[in-house]
Amino acid sequence: MDERRISVWQYRVDISAPDGEWRFMEMFDHDEDPKLTVEHATLTSPTKEGYWIYSRSYDCELDCE
Secondary structure, X not given: XXXXXXXXXXXXXXXXXXXXXXXXXXXXXXXXXXEEEEEEEEEOOOEOOEOOEEEEEEEEEOOOO
């Protein structure tokens, strides 16, 4: 975040980055008053059925004044 813009990054775990990595998603001007949903996900250890993903979502308003 700077005086004019808010940068949104996402931490992703996928086949190309199994340990996870931060990826830039988009940028907003402060004037746009962005409202975002933040999702927190937890991967479980693999089993014979595969992976389970537990997630929670949070609705957020970014008031940067």
